[in-house]
Amino acid sequence: MSPIGSVNPLNSAPLGRVDAPLPKISLPGGPHTAAPADGFGQMLDGLVATVEAKQGDANAITRQVLLGDNDQLHQSVIAMQEASVAFNMMVEVRNKLVESYQELMRMQV
């Protein structure tokens, strides 16, 4: 990186007129007309489905224990804790998403 002091203003490109027409800027790959259909949204859907499945598992095991079909009480509690951790993780991901969205909304352009 060259030091700032070495820039010679006489050697720099001549400044254009202020009202000169703006050069055309072309985006690579053409204009984006639609947002990508899959990707993060799909992943988030998968996460929500997994959390729901875990809660369903915990529900099923707890039901078995309460009905007396199963005497493994710890399995029920462990399944509930796993569902709770998975739910907390989903909430964290959602919080991060909303946070970045709000950060983008506050950005000055």
Place this chain on the structure above:
Amino acid sequence: MNLIAGIDVSAGALAAQKTRLDIVAQNIANAQTTRTPNGGPYQRQIVSFESELVRHSGSGPSLQSVKVAAISADRTPGQQVYNPQHPDAGPDGLVMMPNVNLSYEMVDLITASRAYEANLTIVKNARLMAMKALEIGK
């Protein structure tokens, strides 16, 4: 998705210790049983454990859990008590009592209970670690 690492190992250990507790309960309950379907007095049952490889997906070491290998009978002879009025007394008036020793059973009970507690502490800490990981950057 397995968010709480190593929980399958502890779950297996909890199930094994619970079985041990059940067997201790059975031994104490049958401490005076002189008649069984097999004939003769009740024989004390002993639980033995064996390691079991946990099916592991993803990276990390393959872990070994525990399961009940066998529930076998203690072959030591029981006490003979002179009690001619007892329906199971022999012609000499001696009754074969079960070979259950209450002191041994209480020691087994406390060991199983403490082992269960230790495994529960592992579960608790594993969950705490997962929750702390979710708090990174807060």
